[in-house]
Amino acid sequence: MNTQKFTDLNSLISLSAIHHRMVVYALNEQEELVHVDSVNRGKLCKCRCLSCGEALVARQGDLKSHSFAHESGAECLYAVETMLQWLAKELIVAHGFFITPELNIYESLSGPLRRIEAQENLDSSKVSINSARIEKRVTRTRPDLVLQANGRELLIEITISKKIDAKRLASIEQCQLSAVEINLSKTHLATVADFERILFTDNGYKQWLFNVKEVKIRNILRARNLEQLSLQDHEYKQKLIEEEALEAAKNRQQRETAEKNKAEENAHISDMLTAVLSQRPGLVLDRDDRKIYYRLKDGGLWFLWGQNDRLYLIAKNGNEQVIKVLRKIGLNYDEINLCYLALQSQYLSITHQLGFSS
Ligand SMILES: [Zn+2]
Numbered sequence: 001m002n003t004q005k006f007t008d009l010n011s012l013i014s015l016s017a018i019h020h021r022m023v024v025y026a027l028n029e030q031e032e033l034v035h036v037d038s039v040n041r042g043k044l045c046k047c048r049c050l051s052c053g054e055a056l057v058a059r060q061g062d063l064k065s066h067s068f069a070h071e072s073g074a075e076c077l078y079a080v081e082t083m084l085q086w087l088a089k090e091l092i093v094a095h096g097f098f099i100t101p102e103l104n105i106y107e108s109l110s111g112p113l114r115r116i117e118a119q120e121n122l123d124s125s126k127v128s129i130n131s132a133r134i135e136k137r138v139t140r141t142r143p144d145l146v147l148q149a150n151g152r153e154l155l156i157e158i159t160i161s162k163k164i165d166a167k168r169l170a171s172i173e174q175c176q177l178s179a180v181e182i183n184l185s186k187t188h189l190a191t192v193a194d195f196e197r198i199l200f201t202d203n204g205y206k207q208w209l210f211n212v213k214e215v216k217i218r219n220i221l222r223a224r225n226l227e228q229l230s231l232q233d234h235e236y237k238q239k240l241i242e243e244e245a246l247e248a249a250k251n252r253q254q255r256e257t258a259e260k261n262k263a264e265e266n267a268h269i270s271d272m273l274t275a276v277l278s279q280r281p282g283l284v285l286d287r288d289d290r291k292i293y294y295r296l297k298d299g300g301l302w303f304l305w306g307q308n309d310r311l312y313l314i315a316k317n318g319n320e321q322v323i324k325v326l327r328k329i330g331l332n333y334d335e336i337n338l339c340y341l342a343l344q345s346q347y348l349s350i351t352h353q354l355g356f357s358s
Contacts (some may be wrong), residue, residue: 007040007095008034009091010086010192011192011193012191012192012301014065014190015189015190015192015194016189016190017065017066017067018160018189019188019189021079022038023050023056023067024044024067024083025038025050025083025087026047026048026058026067026068027047027048027049028045029046032088032297036058036059036066036068037060039058041060042057042059043055043057045057045058049070050075050082051078051079051143052074052330054070054071054072054076056069056071056328065305071202073317077142078142081142081160082143082284084160084184084195085143085144087195088145088264089133089134091192093129093145095196095200097127097128098127098156098199098200099125099127099199099200099201099202099206100206100208101124101180101206101208102121102122103122103211103214104119104120105120105121105218106119106221106318107218107221107222108225109223109225111232111236111351113235113239116223116232120216120220128149129147129149130149130150131148132145132146132148132149136348138168138175145158150358151179154179154180155177156182157180157181157209159183159184161183161185163185164181165234169209172209177210178211179208179210179275180206180207181206181207181208182205184198184205184206186205187205200312210234258333270274293337301319322354325350325353325354326340329342329350
């Protein structure tokens with residue numbers, strides 16, 4: 001780097017004009033980056049546009065801030081961005097390093113039980129730069145700033161008013177070239193020193209557009225998430241099996257309880273039948289007053305208070321008179337309990353129709 005360049009890169013040089021899309025740097029005849037104040041006035045500057053290569057004139061009036069203009073009067077689409085790329089190139093080479101922004105890589109997917117997440121953070125780092133060049137790498141329309149760092153290449157994208165367009169972003173991804181965007185839309189560069197602060201510190205104006213390491217890390221995070229998903233699937237299936245087993249156990253218990261109750265009821269009826277058979281004909285009341293037995297003289301019928309307020313009517317030997325009455329009341333023979341089943345409320349009606357009195 002010579003003294004000429006050093007003067008042109010002075011930290012105190014104003015950059016305010018770039019926010020009005022005015023260019024203050026150009027290439028001189030020796031292909032050097034020169035500031036508008038260090039060249040001859042007008043056409044005598046013998047400078048060319050950094051972006052399109054057209055001849056420029058140096059406007060060094062007393063009222064307006066100094067800037068370069070295209071001799072043809074043409075508007076140059078990327079003139080300011082390209083100028084900043086050239087300036088960044090010179091500053092980065094002069095400092096010998098660049099500060100990359102941090103990168104947060106996050107991957108998630110939904111599992112049957114809960115959301116699965118994984119993330120990795122790549123810290124901002126100071127990268128030693130061996131060399132830098134401007135070339136049309138990504139698209140033919142505008143040049144790129146490519147930094148050479150330990151055998152790897154890093155592309156620097158500078159945006160001021162507009163965001164980087166999707167097509168250019170897609171090209172960067174396709175090139176698999178690590179790229180950092182420096183977005184100046186939310187800041188004001190008063191001097192070269194402000195630009196240096198953005199280039200050489202960790203700040204919010206830089207972000208990764210594409211990072212070669214990111215792809216690898218993202219794949220690791222995805223694989224980790226898939227592993228977690230597989231574990232969670234297993235856990236979920238296990239849980240389902242446990243729930244089914246619990247449900248089956250509950251059903252089995254209910255069934256067993258029902259069977260036990262039925263068995264107890266049957267045993268109770270059997271006990272009562274034994275008791276009735278041992279009695280002489282006539283009315284029998286048991287001690288706790290819960291059972292009433294009628295035994296006809298011909299052994300035809302017993303009434304038994306059963307469980308759950310049900311009345312078991314046992315018509316023995318097919319006593320026609322009794323069966324007629326029971327049918328008249330609308331009772332059906334219960335094949336399981338081998339008796340006629342009535343509700344307690346029907347008791348009085350039955351005894352009345354059979355001509356009994358209790
Ligand atoms: Zn131009």
